[in-house]
Amino acid sequence: MSKLEISLYRYNPEKDKFPYMKTYNVDKPSRDIMILDLLHLLKESDESISYRRSCREGVCGSDGMSINGKNGLACITPISSVLKGNKIELRPLPGLPVIRDLVVDMSEFYAQYEKIKPFLQNDTTAPEQERLQSPADRDKLDGLYECILCACCSTSCPSFWWNPDKFVGPAALLQAYRFLADTRDLSTDERLEDLSDPFSVYRCHGIMNCVSVCPKSLNPNKAIGEIKSMLLKNKKNIIASERA
């Protein structure tokens, strides 16, 4: 039976001065399994390996990691899709501080998410049941609301690596546009104003890493383009006229 060579990023700040790569050799499974299953196999032989996981079906976004150099969700990435020879290299999401092994500190990522105020803002009197939208308006949210906040996109973006405190990042910008595009939200002016500095949106240079790694096949780059367009054309007036 052939072997898989798995190179795993290891770092325990309580014991290790520096991170290092540890190689594990395991029998190649007879069927195609997911990277997360492979990590479970490794953990059976080495209980000290740490990683996050929860739903194991690409919904919770917990197990984002760098798999052979490309960010992805371990639970929905089959080993056959990433094998290079018989080798697989697993590292934590790049650009975020490592807590231990594949577990990263997501604080900077969540801080940016919080910054865009990811909730509907509408101070008009609430209707008895719910705020309705036309089917056409609802369609505008497709491709935006499905984000699971796994951080694969933001941590593959060099602009986010260099300025995670100033550049909002593709994941949060996708959500920013989700609310900008929502006809029920009335804070368009304020949202655009909050994004109008030279860093928050404009630090995106459109290199499309976010699009190529998104496990949900979303397009943050397109959403960022729409936000730039709104900022440039003062599209809030267009939206206001659409609402009228």
Add this chain to the structure above:
Amino acid sequence: MNLGRLFWYAQRYSALYFLVFVIYLEFLYLSNQLNFIFFEKNILFKVLATLFILLANIHGFIGLWTVGTDYLTKRTLGFLSDGLGGVANTIRKTYEFFFVAIGFALTISYFYIIWF
């Protein structure tokens, strides 16, 4: 107008102007007008060349400032060493001073060449 939008417009419109100016130069070259006598006599060319220099300064400033705020920060230089990270702001300000000074010196030189 906010700074982000101002920078974005300035870079795009200056790039468009560069394209138009290069096409104009090509036209001069292909029509055998590209020579120093033409440079000296033609006011329109002098004005367009001056505008080119000013816009190149703005375009270059935004680009270099962006590079500096990406790569010469406490975070980025801190990856190399804590010492460098600690003086990152000084390094970036020095870098900004130098490219502004070089841009200023080049602009004065070009103005002198074009107008005197």
